[in-house]
Amino acid sequence: EADIYQTPRYLVIGTGKKITLECSQTMGHDKMYWYQQDPGMELHLIHYSYGVNSTEKGDLSSESTVSRIRTEHFPLTLESARPSHTSQYLCASGDRVTDTQCFGPGTRLTVL
């Protein structure tokens, strides 16, 4: 079954730790995205990729980085987490044929 996965679903860590949020999709989509969702629900695009070895920063400035070494995998890394990084992070992949996005279940990150 085609799907998009995010791990972990919940993460509580201390300030200064390095973390990686994982995102994988089985649909072979070229386009992938990372969004930060604030408590007010609004989605903010922080990174996107249109294919292997292609990554771009989104509309909201973020201290995180991403990589796209394989089509199916789009991890997001924070080198030194801070309380201001506390948020919900949503990963999505984009289908060029249907022009729609498929979302993962999200990772809720809390930095103490």
Added chain:
Amino acid sequence: GNSVTQMEGPVTLSEEAFLTINCTYTATGYPSLFWYVQYPGEGLQLLLKATKADDKGSNKGFEATYRKETTSFHLEKGSVQVSDSAVYFCALSPNRDDKIIFGKGTRLHILP
């Protein structure tokens, strides 16, 4: 530029009431329009879409019509259920090669 404006929430209705969530857009060219829904604790999922003027998208009793003359894509449902409680996002895609633009989301509460 391209943008989406949707009505602010929260919207609170009683079960079996009629629902309208307003959405208007600004875009050059002929975008595709979408409604996504986010249930508590989950990622977004596509609810319906329309790709050209006068198209009507429909799913799970929800409908929205692409109105180019009023640049609108209002979401409607004739009789809501408690299970419809969620956050609803209006979105547009300028073209298949560009990013999807999301509105800020409207939280819907349905009371039994």
